[in-house]
Amino acid sequence: MNPLNNMLIIGMTNRHDMIDEALLRPGRLEVHLEIDLPDEVGRLQILSIHTHKMKDSQMLSDDVDLGKIAELTENFTGAELAGLVRAALSRALVRHKDQLQARSDVEADHKILVCFQDFKESLENDTKPAFGFQRENLKYFMSHGIIEWNNGITRILEKSAVICDQVRSSNRTPLVSVLITGGVGSGKTALATKIADDSGFPFIRVCTPDNLIGSSEAEKCQYFKKDEKRNERSFVLCITQTKTYRFFDSYKSPLSCVVVDDIERLIDYNPHGSKFSNLVAQALMILCKKRPPLGHRLLVIATSSNDDLLSKMDIEKSFDSHIKIPLLNAEAINTVLEEMKAFTPEDRSRISENLQKRKISISIKSLIRIVAAAEQEEPEMRHSSFISLLVDEARLK
Numbered sequence: 548m549n550p551l552n553n554m555l556i557i558g559m560t561n562r563h564d565m566i567d568e569a570l571l572r573p574g575r576l577e578v579h580l581e582i583d584l585p586d587e588v589g590r591l592q593i594l595s596i597h598t599h600k601m602k603d604s605q606m607l608s609d610d611v612d613l614g615k616i617a618e619l620t621e622n623f624t625g626a627e628l629a630g631l632v633r634a635a636l637s638r639a640l641v642r643h644k645d646q647l648q649a650r651s652d653v654e655a656d657h658k659i660l661v662c663f664q665d666f667k668e669s670l671e672n673d674t675k676p677a678f679g680f681q682r683e684n685l686k687y688f689m690s691h692g693i694i695e696w697n698n699g700i701t702r703i704l705e706k707s708a709v710i711c712d713q714v715r716s717s718n719r720t721p722l723v724s725v726l727i728t729g730g731v732g733s734g735k736t737a738l739a740t741k742i743a744d745d746s747g748f749p750f751i752r753v754c755t756p757d758n759l760i761g762s763s764e765a766e767k768c769q770y771f772k773k774d775e776k777r778n779e780r781s782f783v784l785c786i787t788q789t790k791t792y793r794f795f796d797s798y799k800s801p802l803s804c805v806v807v808d809d810i811e812r813l814i815d816y817n818p819h820g821s822k823f824s825n826l827v828a829q830a831l832m833i834l835c836k837k838r839p840p841l842g843h844r845l846l847v848i849a850t851s852s853n854d855d856l857l858s859k860m861d862i863e864k865s866f867d868s869h870i871k872i873p874l875l876n877a878e879a880i881n882t883v884l885e886e887m888k889a890f891t892p893e894d895r896s897r898i899s900e901n902l903q904k905r906k907i908s909i910s911i912k913s914l915i916r917i918v919a920a921a922e923q924e925e926p927e928m929r930h931s932s933f934i935s936l937l938v939d940e941a942r943l944k
């Protein structure tokens with residue numbers, strides 16, 4: 548066999564983690580270059596390249612501000628930006644065809660013009676980034692907004708803003724992990740996503756156990772992989788047939804936030820017999836401790852309703868900060884009713900008067916549910932129905 552000289556072999560993949568290590572050893576595919584998501588300047592350059600021909604043939608309207616489009620396309624890859632330009636062009640073509648059909652005047656302007664509106668509509672309807680997040684998806688977890696029902700909630704939000712600033716700008720802490728705990732329905736998921744949303748980080752991923760229903764432990768398996776070149780460990784936490792949560796996806800962006808919701812469900816905790824998946828629990832602990840690669844910063848926010856379990860399993864210690872969400876007392880209930888504009892002002896003052904005599908504590912989620920149930924009653928029955936539902940619920944707890 549004669550060796551071939553002067554050959555350069557370039558391999559490309561978007562699943563570096565799945566390539567056999569034998570192929571990546573020195574002497575084989577030994578130089579590894581990772582292409583990160585483009586920043587705003589990079590996106591502007593990519594958009595300029597893909598609209599270059601349009602501009603030359605005067606098909607690009609003067610109102611198209613590529614700088615603005617670069618600003619709006621956070622987390623877009625180069626291929627997605629090219630797709631966006633194509634989608635905007637398709638919209639312009641369809642509009643042009645419709646205009647031609649509508650006009651009897653054949654002499655009308657025949658020029659196809661791609662406008663800023665075409666890009667805007669394509670962004671809204673056609674091209675979405677595969678990485679990162681969609682802001683509207685986060686809103687799903689805060690379906691009733693965030694009500695600052697007492698100073699405790701305001702302080703939590705202020706403390707979280709400081710933590711986000713720390714991740715963003717401190718050179719000492721590229722990784723910060725926060726644990727949010729509270730009773731069932733206390734608003735953990737909503738607060739975690741609010742913190743992630745307010746952080747303004749370009750990459751946000753919410754990992755909920757709902758997506759893993761029916762997955763076996765093998766499917767949820769996590770594995771660790773040693774990258775010999777960079778001496779780093781990268782890992783995949785959960786693999787399902789439909790979805791792959793790769794926490795190291797977050798390393799594609801310089802500034803990322805991963806929300807891990809409902810830890811006890813993620814680790815398959817079963818109070819009967821106290822069973823859980825140790826593999827997933829270990830993966831979580833490593834996620835909270837493993838520094839991201841150089842130049843990348845990561846905020847991990849995890850939520851749980853089971854404080855005791857986490858401290859027994861030593862998971863709690865893996866987090867840098869622990870936020871506890873309180874339940875609502877009578878005063879907080881009044882604030883929430885006020886903020887939600889639930890019932891009439893007269894009903895609200897009757898409720899407030901009634902609650903003064905009671906010692907009550909309830910979760911925000913239960914309170915919202917009770918308000919919705921009471922609002923189904925006849926107007927004159929609403930406040931009494933609310934009180935009795937509230938008392939029943941609080942007794943249940």
Ligand SMILES: Nc1ncnc2c1ncn2[C@@H]1O[C@H](COP(=O)(O)OP(=O)(O)OP(=O)(O)O)[C@@H](O)[C@H]1O
Nearest residue numbers: 689690691692693694731732733734735736737912
């Ligand atoms: N200050 C607040 N904090 C958190 N949630 C709030 C607040 N004000 C209003 N909400 C609303 O309350 C609901 C809280 O539900 P959420 O699912 O976040 O609770 P949870 O503690 O994660 O529930 P579970 O224990 O069932 O997982 C959301 O609809 C949210 O919009």
